[in-house]
Amino acid sequence: MKTNIKLDSSNSIRYHRILPITLVWIILQTCLYGYIHLNGLGQFIANHLPVGSVFFLALLSFLINPCLAQFGKTAHFSTAELTLCWAMVTAAASVPGYGLMEFIFPYIAAPVYFSTPENQWSELIFPHLKSWLYVSDRAALDKFWIGIGRHGLIPWSIWFKPVFIATIFGLSFFLSVCCWAVILRYQWVDRVRYTFPLVQVGANLTQSDIGQHKFQPFFRNRLFIFGLALASMIHLIRGLHSFYPFLPSIPLDYPIRHLFPNKPWRSIVEGWPLLFRLRLSVVGITYFLLPDVAISIWFFFLFYKFQEVAISAFSINRVNTQQQVMGAVLVLAVVSAWQARRHLYSVWRNTFMPVRHFNDDDEPLSYRTATLGMVSGFLVMGGLGVAMGLSVWMALLFILLMWILATTAAWHVSNAGCLLVNVGFTPFNFFRMIFGSRILGIQNLILLSFDRSSIPNWSSQSLMAYSIQNFRLANVHQLSSRKMRLPHWMLIAVVVSAIVTFFSTLTWIHHRGALNLTPWIFNVGPGAMRRAAGEILNPSSPNFSGILSASVGGGVMSILIFMRQQFLWWPLHPLGYALGVTWAPSRLWFSTLVGWAIKFLILRIGGFRAFQRGQPFFLGLIIGEYFMTAIWQMSALKTGIGYWSGPPS
Numbered sequence: 001m002k003t004n005i006k007l008d009s010s011n012s013i014r015y016h017r018i019l020p021i022t023l024v025w026i027i028l029q030t031c032l033y034g035y036i037h038l039n040g041l042g043q044f045i046a047n048h049l050p051v052g053s054v055f056f057l058a059l060l061s062f063l064i065n066p067c068l069a070q071f072g073k074t075a076h077f078s079t080a081e082l083t084l085c086w087a088m089v090t091a092a093a094s095v096p097g098y099g100l101m102e103f104i105f106p107y108i109a110a111p112v113y114f115s116t117p118e119n120q121w122s123e124l125i126f127p128h129l130k131s132w133l134y135v136s137d138r139a140a141l142d143k144f145w146i147g148i149g150r151h152g153l154i155p156w157s158i159w160f161k162p163v164f165i166a167t168i169f170g171l172s173f174f175l176s177v178c179c180w181a182v183i184l185r186y187q188w189v190d191r192v193r194y195t196f197p198l199v200q201v202g203a204n205l206t207q208s209d210i211g212q213h214k215f216q217p218f219f220r221n222r223l224f225i226f227g228l229a230l231a232s233m234i235h236l237i238r239g240l241h242s243f244y245p246f247l248p249s250i251p252l253d254y255p256i257r258h259l260f261p262n263k264p265w266r267s268i269v270e271g272w273p274l275l276f277r278l279r280l281s282v283v284g285i286t287y288f289l290l291p292d293v294a295i296s297i298w299f300f301f302l303f304y305k306f307q308e309v310a311i312s313a314f315s316i317n318r319v320n321t322q323q324q325v326m327g328a329v330l331v332l333a334v335v336s337a338w339q340a341r342r343h344l345y346s347v348w349r350n351t352f353m354p355v356r357h358f359n360d361d362d363e364p365l366s367y368r369t370a371t372l373g374m375v376s377g378f379l380v381m382g383g384l385g386v387a388m389g390l391s392v393w394m395a396l397l398f399i400l401l402m403w404i405l406a407t408t409a410a411w412h413v414s415n416a417g418c419l420l421v422n423v424g425f426t427p428f429n430f431f432r433m434i435f436g437s438r439i440l441g442i443q444n445l446i447l448l449s450f451d452r453s454s455i456p457n458w459s460s461q462s463l464m465a466y467s468i469q470n471f472r473l474a475n476v477h478q479l480s481s482r483k484m485r486l487p488h489w490m491l492i493a494v495v496v497s498a499i500v501t502f503f504s505t506l507t508w509i510h511h512r513g514a515l516n517l518t519p520w521i522f523n524v525g526p527g528a529m530r531r532a533a534g535e536i537l538n539p540s541s542p543n544f545s546g547i548l549s550a551s552v553g554g555g556v557m558s559i560l561i562f563m564r565q566q567f568l569w570w571p572l573h574p575l576g577y578a579l580g581v582t583w584a585p586s587r588l589w590f591s592t593l594v595g596w597a598i599k600f601l602i603l604r605i606g607g608f609r610a611f612q613r614g615q616p617f618f619l620g621l622i623i624g625e626y627f628m629t630a631i632w633q634m635s636a637l638k639t640g641i642g643y644w645s646g647p648p649s
Helices: 015-038 049-067 078-094 102-113 138-146 156-191 199-205 222-243 265-269 278-288 291-313 322-338 341-352 368-387 394-417 427-440 442-448 463-476 486-512 523-536 543-568 574-579 583-639
Strands: none
Touching: 015 049, 015 442, 015 486, 015 583, 049 199, 049 322, 049 583, 078 199, 078 341, 078 463, 078 486, 102 138, 102 486, 102 523, 138 341, 138 583, 156 278, 156 341, 156 368, 156 394, 156 463, 156 486, 199 463, 222 265, 222 583, 265 291, 278 583, 291 322, 291 394, 291 574, 291 583, 322 341, 322 427, 322 574, 341 368, 368 394, 394 427, 394 442, 394 463, 394 574, 427 442, 427 523, 427 543, 427 574, 442 523, 442 583, 543 574, 574 583
């Protein structure tokens, strides 16, 4: 298992230089995201290639490093230093938004504030919900929901305990999946050899081979400059149009809802609609995908949408596309575990046997440390869950499902470069379908109803995906993650970001009041309470039609996996079917189709050499769109005019 990577003296890390600038950006990135997203001005980091992180590394690569290089051969930041910086800022990006903390605040602030005699929450829910899980001080809640302006006093002490408990619950899960990423690194990187398309961007931004020139060779390529200029110009024009509507714009969204007003075709534009939305960064990322992966993303989304048309046309009640995803994901998890069984058995032997059976010195952590860290995180998570009120059996099943969903999200990112991953279902939906609310019990129902706080449904900022990408990035640069202490620095970045998120996000919320901020973020709090109350008043039995749909999904996934393993000519990858019909493929499918078509034509006409020569252009599209998106979103701090036309809105 030795990969022969090292951290030599020419690529050493000068921590006194890179850490201060990295930590400063983590603080700024975290604060900026909270303000920008809560005010509905854009998404500064909300995907697996964070806009803010790309913007910062682009500044280091295109501006700061060339300037430093003028002062000597070693004055600029080295590849190892930039890799450490990238790993820390991307890991920190998993905290303030969908990944961990954004939904904590509305959840703990909603129960008492929205409780009324009519909704009966005080009788139905509060007797079964621990008082330390939510804020009950009415005066503090008024300040949170209505606002206190810029000069009012925030009652910090009231928020410490519930936010701390919820954050520790999430961070214990983060620790576990980060250690799990260490365990899977060899299987995914060296054995199965996933392509990690998003790492292409990080690898070029962190490459510091400047020499006598101001920029590394890739950035001096004319096609790269053309792609960068094209994407930047398009978004410059679109951004100026948002300020001055009389200026022309370049349309990237092509609405079709008006074309399908009647059933059954209306199903195409309902639910997760069929959107013709062009994103240059997604086109660029698709260029680096394997052909079967690219085609499966757009093909299976269309397959699901036309399946919904057929369901509507024939009034079919027992087949549901969302529930098919449940079965597909579970089958995928079982098959993936089976394929990795030899590696996992080797890890088990190295962990629990007194003598090591192979050398794991080149792994980010020793397998023994990673396994114990993963188990410890899950134990803390399970213990907190039981203390909150989960049954022991439900806590065990909850952790298992969370584990599966986090792994699935990371698999999508590693295989298909998915900027966004919505696994498509939550523990609440899954367990209610399998057991019914009667068997689950009131306390389990209430806690499971806080589904956005359980992380996996909105897994567009998953630490596991960030972690395994960063380990792959170190491998690309022939650096030792172990010697760089990459997992340790990423966890430090996560903790720093969590602390900053607590203070900055509560500050932004109290300045304007949650009722005046992005509605769908803060609606999740009362929505969870209404969902729990509804299930208590109207208990349900197991959903056998849902189980049937999940079984259909599992069966189709089994066939797809079999065909892919048995026939080299099979053109479809199971990944697309597991993505399902969710928010992410709804936004990404058209750009993926365009990117796949361009790549297909280049390979057909010019061959592999033309494909290789074209790579800089598509990398330029990615960085250009990201950079201009970040510029416009940061300008919104002054202008108040948001920008949602960049990746991956």
